[in-house]
Amino acid sequence: xxxxxxxxxxxxxxxxxxxxxxxxxxxxxxxxxxxxxxxxxxxxxxxxxxxxxxxxxxxxxxxxxxxxxxxxxxxxxxxxxxxxxxxxxxxxxxxxxxxxxxxxxxxxxxxxxxxxxxxxxxxxxxxxxxxxxxxxxxxxxxxxxxxxxxxxxxxxxxxxxxxxxxxxxxxxxxxxxxxxxxxxxxxxxxxxxxxxxxxxxxxxxxxxxxxxxxxxxxxxxxxxxxxxxxxxxxxxxxxxxxxxxxxxxxxxxxxxxxxxxxxxxxxxxxxxxxxxxxxxxxxxxxxxxxxxxxxxxxxxxxxxxxxxxxxxxxxxxxxxxxxxxxxxxxxxxxxxxxxxxxxxxxxxxxxxxxxxxxxxxxxxxxx
Numbered sequence: 001x002x003x004x005x006x007x008x009x010x011x012x013x014x015x016x017x018x019x020x021x022x023x024x025x026x027x028x029x030x031x032x033x034x035x036x037x038x039x040x041x042x043x044x045x046x047x048x049x050x051x052x053x054x055x056x057x058x059x060x061x062x063x064x065x066x067x068x069x070x071x072x073x074x075x076x077x078x079x080x081x082x083x084x085x086x087x088x089x090x091x092x093x094x095x096x097x098x099x100x101x102x103x104x105x106x107x108x109x110x111x112x113x114x115x116x117x118x119x120x121x122x123x124x125x126x127x128x129x130x131x132x133x134x135x136x137x138x139x140x141x142x143x144x145x146x147x148x149x150x151x152x153x154x155x156x157x158x159x160x161x162x163x164x165x166x167x168x169x170x171x172x173x174x175x176x177x178x179x180x181x182x183x184x185x186x187x188x189x190x191x192x193x194x195x196x197x198x199x200x201x202x203x204x205x206x207x208x209x210x211x212x213x214x215x216x217x218x219x220x221x222x223x224x225x226x227x228x229x230x231x232x233x234x235x236x237x238x239x240x241x242x243x244x245x246x247x248x249x250x251x252x253x254x255x256x257x258x259x260x261x262x263x264x265x266x267x268x269x270x271x272x273x274x275x276x277x278x279x280x281x282x283x284x285x286x287x288x289x290x291x292x293x294x295x296x297x298x299x300x301x302x303x304x305x306x307x308x309x310x311x312x313x314x315x316x317x318x319x320x321x322x323x324x325x326x327x328x329x330x331x332x333x334x335x336x337x338x339x340x341x342x343x344x345x346x347x348x349x350x351x352x353x354x355x356x357x358x359x360x361x362x363x364x365x366x367x
Contacts, residue, residue, distance in 0.1 A: 033278040037307040043363040044316040051359040059346040060330025074130035091126030102361040144176040177208040206231035225270040326350040
């Protein structure tokens, strides 16, 4: 389980005690720098801070500032005609442009779709995160395939609308989820894809990989957090957990680290970044009811942030309203000049059984 951070006074006493005994200790250094309060930074939103599509469900998104001075949004979409849960079969990633990182946004391009055929990314492109590293653009995404089985249109409809079971077709596509990356020299593309995902699930996670997030390390390497399944669970139960991988290059090879980021605690949608002011990593995720944040000095050993609970399933508007929602997920943090400037999120509402979604862009007060 994630443990609460030690208070500074307790840390100081423990360090003094261990030193007096001549014993080694592994407490994270600089733990007193953990003072970022994302909740206090979140500002009310206006209608311009929402992004909606009549033909698609909009979901998670990431922002890149282009060489043209405009802001480019890479975001996940699912056709409304196939339903929200077609993210596993029919997801695409699109690009929108704005003069501001909080919108309003205008869709300009459909970027990637499933490749079909015998490719590893046969079905869906979803759970995307886009980054610019060293002059190139990297689009990380989840996809899946049906192996040697050719799915009929009727079977695809079944997967789109029937709930997951460990032994049905949706369960099969779920187990085949993997993370891949596409690379481009220009923000408009073209995007080069690869014949294989960038890694296969391995301990400490099992079964599949989804929900990817990447940040540059202060030493120049790269750190990835992904979500998979906890391995010690029965087939008919899912406990989502998070793990960390390291690489010297954004494409990899990515090396899985043995210590989980989050375990024994159902959570997903990690969003990791390095805070240069505080000299530590933060990782934001949703825990099926609220949003939480953890922190690490080295990226390998994680604990609850001092301001761990970030938000319930509701947001504030500029006219003073509190808007409760059914889902508040797929968070992203847009950094500018090394500081968090905007938090993005996928919002799902459910009224009288009818699902709807929009993307949300929350301005963040600068500390």
